Amino acid sequence: MDIPYTIEARPDTGLFNAKVGIWLFLASEVMLFGALFSSYVMLRVGSVEWPHGLLNVPIGTLNTVVLITSSITVVLAWASLKLKDFSKFKLYQGCTVLLALTFVVIKSFEYHDKFTHYYVRVAEGKEVKEMTGHLEGSPLNWTLANLNNPAHPITEVAFHPDPPKAHAGEAAHAEHPAAIKLQTAQIQKLESFGPWHSTYLAIYFTLTGLHALHVIGGALVIGFLWGPGSKLWRTQPERLTNRVEVSGLFWHFVDLVWIFLFPVLYLL
């Protein structure tokens, strides 16, 4: 049985069916991200303090540029098919997949940085000292349980504290303080900057994680249409053009969500 209206427009809607389908899907996606954005608003206005400067702005800006560039390549791939230029379609569609992968790789480096960045609370006599920084060797997501592992107990650990933050009107502190030795017995709490660390990081990982899943999903579809799916060009070129348009609409939506995520999470 043939799927109706894959190429020609349906008389009542004036659109091929997949286009109606993708717009209905995008409407549900708006509500999904809308629910998370409204959760963000609730959490932020209800919090006593909201952290700033936890994320790397140049890296976030670079990823924004990568995603914007992928948005133009995906629309140029569709325009190439409209102009019957298959080789250019392959070029632009391939670039889109590469840019999507670049975005995911950059994002994974950002995530890795958070899971190797630590908050530590140390008891020094009657005083309690709180610090943030990195453990020697940058282990991934350690807790106090890793130091107190009965099989391999670690009695002392080298810690590289973050440089103190510059205050208004002050030059930023470029030099990192020297590494300090921390006795495991003194450490009351050791926690990486994962989603459990704070409300801000919980919503950051939820929003960017869901967005990254969309990037991966979109890249798989776009990659399929670039590779095996492009064989359709020989038999049904209009149908391939419509598929590329529909996948492109999804990709632009992914870009659109990031346009809001970037300032909300990185800058404000």
Added chain:
Amino acid sequence: MQHEHAEAIREATRKYIYVFLALLVGTIITVLASYIPFGVRSVNIAVALFIATVKASLVAGYFMHLISEKKMIYGVLAATAFFFVGLMGLIIWSDADHVSTIFR
């Protein structure tokens, strides 16, 4: 007819390039504006969200072809906008309506 269609696509492609450049400029402005000390953080938030809305409108209008779409798509989007505004409205409403202000 075929020639006119190809010319229309080429014209649209030129617009896509302009939109792409505008999005890049918008990104730079967003980053720079976030460092301007307006005094109140809510001004920074408003400026960033305004620029983001302009950028999103460009993507939706040109890359997603919403400036010349069929009525049905506009209908779907109008329903989405209604529920999205409702969702955000409920959040703002609930935030402004604390129980503590009623049972004083």
